[in-house]
Amino acid sequence: MSIFDLFKRRRRDAIRKHPFPEAWREILDRDVAYVAKLTAEDRTELEGLVQVFLAEKNMEGCGGLELTDEIRVTIAAQACLLLLHRETDVYPELETVLVYPHAYRAAGTKHAGPVVIESEDARLGESWTRGVVVLAWDHVSSTARHLGGDNVVLHELAHQLDAEDGSMDGAPDLGSRARFASWARVLGEEFEELSTRVHAGRGSDIDAYGATSPPEFFAVITEMFFEKPKQLRKRHPELYAELAAFYKQDPAER
Numbered sequence: 358m359s360i361f362d363l364f365k366r367r368r369r370d371a372i373r374k375h376p377f378p379e380a381w382r383e384i385l386d387r388d389v390a391y392v393a394k395l396t397a398e399d400r401t402e403l404e405g406l407v408q409v410f411l412a413e414k415n416m417e418g419c420g421g422l423e424l425t426d427e428i429r430v431t432i433a434a435q436a437c438l439l440l441l442h443r444e445t446d447v448y449p450e451l452e453t454v455l456v457y458p459h460a461y462r463a464a465g466t467k468h469a470g471p472v473v474i475e476s477e478d479a480r481l482g483e484s485w486t487r488g489v490v491v492l493a494w495d496h497v498s499s500t501a502r503h504l505g506g507d508n509v510v511l512h513e514l515a516h517q518l519d520a521e522d523g524s525m526d527g528a529p530d531l532g533s534r535a536r537f538a539s540w541a542r543v544l545g546e547e548f549e550e551l552s553t554r555v556h557a558g559r560g561s562d563i564d565a566y567g568a569t570s571p572p573e574f575f576a577v578i579t580e581m582f583f584e585k586p587k588q589l590r591k592r593h594p595e596l597y598a599e600l601a602a603f604y605k606q607d608p609a610e611r
């Protein structure tokens with residue numbers, strides 16, 4: 358461990374020692390549906406991660422939006438769900454979260470080098486590999502409150518995890534070559550299957566937006582893994598198993 362890691366760990370331990378504000382707890386209960394599924398132990402871990410996330414990341418209200426604790430905590434809690442149980446840093450590449458009041462629409466979706474710009478109707482966020490996530494609060498708020506399969510924060514932060522290993526390619530840092538081989542086979546097959554169905558005009562239980570590219574596929578199935586885990590496990594057991602191994606969580610059992 359480097360001296361910087363040591364400092365970072367000490368600083369984070371100090372941050373987590375502060376009591377988690379009761380008002381924040383109420384926000385979690387009211388605004389973030391997934392939290393109700395967590396064990397007491399997981400919830401404590403999540404609260405600590407939320408404290409670290411909010412202390413370390415710069416969150417800015419844009420387009421006239423005044424940031425409130427409700428906005429900050431709702432976003433941080435969902436971001437940190439993806440970190441639970443994992444020995445990982447707290448989005449080391451992510452510096453800034455920009456929050457707009459409403460969904461906005463730009464022209465189309467494109468992956469241009471390291472930059473991803475998303476603007477499809479249903480995907481009202483943007484994720485850059487270089488440390489910025491853009492979110493629309495109305496969309497964050499509505500997708501956080503119920504487990505409907507869409508979750509813009511989980512989606513954008515999955516892109517951040519994907520990019521942490523240096524390339525946004527649909528595979529986050531899996532830790533070993535063997536794990537990567539299995540991931541590439543299972544996700545590759547499922548991505549092909551989804552693409553084939555979508556291009557043939559057939560429906561799928563996986564959001565068709567996932568057929569856009571492997572990074573979008575990973576982001577979309579991350580949403581489904583947390584929001585519709587039983588359905589994912591039943592119909593795509595291998596895919597579910599890959600995500601369960603990566604996220605070290607088993608939401609279908611919660």
Ligand SMILES: [Zn+2]
Pocket residue numbers: 475480512516572573576
């Ligand atoms: Zn995306």
